[in-house]
Structures are given as C-alpha cells and as structure tokens.
Amino acid sequence: MTKPSSAIETLIDMMARLPGLGPRSARRAVLYLVRKRGQLLGPLAAAMAEVAQTARECVSCGNITTGELCPICTDPRRQNGMLCVVEDVGDLWAMERTGAFVGRYHVLGGTLSALDDVGPEELGLPRLERRITDENVTEVILALNTTMDGLTTAHYVADLLEGRVRITSLAQGVPVGGELDYLDDGTIGAALKARRDL
Numbered sequence: 001m002t003k004p005s006s007a008i009e010t011l012i013d014m015m016a017r018l019p020g021l022g023p024r025s026a027r028r029a030v031l032y033l034v035r036k037r038g039q040l041l042g043p044l045a046a047a048m049a050e051v052a053q054t055a056r057e058c059v060s061c062g063n064i065t066t067g068e069l070c071p072i073c074t075d076p077r078r079q080n081g082m083l084c085v086v087e088d089v090g091d092l093w094a095m096e097r098t099g100a101f102v103g104r105y106h107v108l109g110g111t112l113s114a115l116d117d118v119g120p121e122e123l124g125l126p127r128l129e130r131r132i133t134d135e136n137v138t139e140v141i142l143a144l145n146t147t148m149d150g151l152t153t154a155h156y157v158a159d160l161l162e163g164r165v166r167i168t169s170l171a172q173g174v175p176v177g178g179e180l181d182y183l184d185d186g187t188i189g190a191a192l193k194a195r196r197d198l
Helices: 006-016 023-035 037-054 089-098 125-134 148-161 185-193
Strands: 082-086 104-107 139-142 166-169
Touching (some): 082 125, 089 104, 148 166
Parallel strands (some): 082 104
C-alpha cells in the first residue's frame, strides 16, 4: 500500500482534528480536495490564510469578525433593547440561522465552573452589565445550554441582573416534528412543565 506524501499526510492529520471528522473522513476530504485543487484547494487555502490573518473577536459582543465590530453590532436595526446571551459563537450562529432573533448578542465564551476555575470575570459579566446600561437594554434573553453548568450560569446571570431588565429564557421541550418515543426523559419533563393553553 502506497502512503501519501508527508505534506498530504500532515494535511490529513490536521483535518482529522476538526470536529466531526475522524481519520477516514479526513482522508476522503483531502483526497477530494487534491483532485479538485484548481477549483477548491487553492481558494480554500487562500480563504484560510486570510481568516488566519484577519479573524478576531468583536469588541462588543464576542462574535468572530474581521473588523473591530461585527455586522450584527453595527446594524442600527438591531438596536431594539434586546440582548441574547449565549455560551459561545457557535450558539450565536445557530440563533442567526433561524432568522427569528433581531436583537444583539453577548457571547460569554463558556459557563461558570468552579472545577475549571471559570468565574464571572473570565466570562466578561462586568462587560455584560456595562452593555445593559450603555445600550439601553430592556430585555436579556438567556439562551444557554441546559447542562448543569449552563443552568448554573443562567441562574447567576439572572440574579446579577434582577430588577434592572426583563430576563427571559428560551422555552424548553418537544422540538417541532419531534416524536415523544424518541425524546429523552428530561426533554419530556421540561415540555410538560412548560405546557400552555391551546
């Protein structure tokens, strides 16, 4: 069996480190890229080099951008008093894919964790408090994951901001198109507790 050259093997090893790709998937992806190097590999390498040079955190919300402020923070239509607090940029992007939220975001960059020595300062909670005052925020939507650390962080933030703004959280329960038989017990329990009148 012929082994790929060291440069190609290095690329396969690097690709295999990406989330969702293992060694076999990375090998297939690299083989495809090499075969389509004119249409894909060159432009991909150029785009990656540019992102490596220009990507940074938005100084206001923590989103990934290429300027000082991201397009969401500079959009005047989003100055509506709503601020959605998320754990990381991936969560922000997931919210944006829905097109349902038209306010601004605040990326914590994680959750409170005594074991990992992550406290309020590490999450930029003082910056969140400043934004609420500076940007005339009237509602904070806590869109944190429903893990133990996520729930602990949500309660901490809610206590921190209590009496200053309206605090809401995402509804929890049965997803659209979900079948009860395939859902976990926690999801069904949360859906039952969050029931509403028809």
